[in-house]
Amino acid sequence: MRISIEEKSGFCYGVVRAVEMADAILDTGEVLYSLGQIVHNEMEVKRLEKKGMITISRDELPAHHNCKMLVRAHGEPPSTYEIARKNNIEIIDGTCPIVRKIQSGIAAKGAEKNASIVIFGKKGHPEVEGLFGQSPDKSVVISSMEEAETVPTYSNLHLYSQTTMDTEAFQGVVAILEKRQRQAGGKLVVHNTICGHVSHRRPGLRKFASENDVLVFVGGKHSSNGKVLYEVCREANPRSYYVGDPEELDEVWFKDAETVGIAGATSTPHWQMEMVAKKIKSFL
Ligand code: SF4
DSSP states (O other): OEEEEOTTOSOOHHHHHHHHHHHHHHTTTOOEEEESOSSSOHHHHHHHHHTTEEEEOGGGGGGOOSSEEEEOTTOOOHHHHHHHHHTTOEEEEOOOHHHHHHHHHHHHHHHSTTEEEEEESOTTOHHHHHHHTTSTTTEEEEOSHHHHTTSOOOSEEEEEEOTTSOHHHHHHHHHHHHHHHHHHTOEEEEOOOOOHHHHTTHHHHHHHHHHSSEEEEEOOTTOHHHHHHHHHHHHHOSSEEEESSGGGOOGGGGTTOSEEEEEEOTTOOHHHHHHHHHHHHHTO
16 A cells, blocks of 8 residues: 655644644644634643643633743734733733734724725634724625625625635625625725635645545634544545544545545644654554
């Protein structure tokens, strides 16, 4: 059996940056809090928590004072920075520069007199909350094409996307909003803010999945891009399986397989995919 790991799989640039920031502080022995899971990958979170990182929720933030707090790659709304300032919390800002740019764009549009904003993303996702928080009075969040049909029409509407949304679904939303805006005589400005680290992986991933007898996709249970990229694999190869941990592998999946491909989300560390490869080898 030949086992290979897809070359583009592994942490994206934004996650590498935030994890390196956390590791650098934890290596000095300092206590570091993380506002939410640093990455949607349970095994990587456990690795950092073993080094002393403490994960807290946004609701718990006001109870903390005089400490160091990591903002993960997803970013945070301005209200988080305001609480940190009041509570003398030093923010270690791991917001991905790509997300930061989108936040700034939304904040700038929100400051314009006649602009209205639609954010296409998963409601409640931390990145979406960070984007929405830049201009809460002018923004609405939609998660589907059905919801796009319910957005009121505006004279000057700006559309943004969560960075990990599906490109085709985004184009569907664009078509619906364009039609509705045109009919109402309004303008639609489309800001395609889907991250290339996710969308550009699709063709390579599709090819990789179809070239292998079995595909194992490694990703966290809450990883949005993991779910999107796994679907790409599953469409190309029905023998695709999603695992969050090598222990979830089932020997029967590999029956008669000559080639096995391993791929991962932008939040999957390379060491975890290597553990999966090792476990598959142990079945031989
Ligand atoms: S997926 Fe893209 S936007 Fe999101 S953290 Fe990674 S590099 Fe940044």
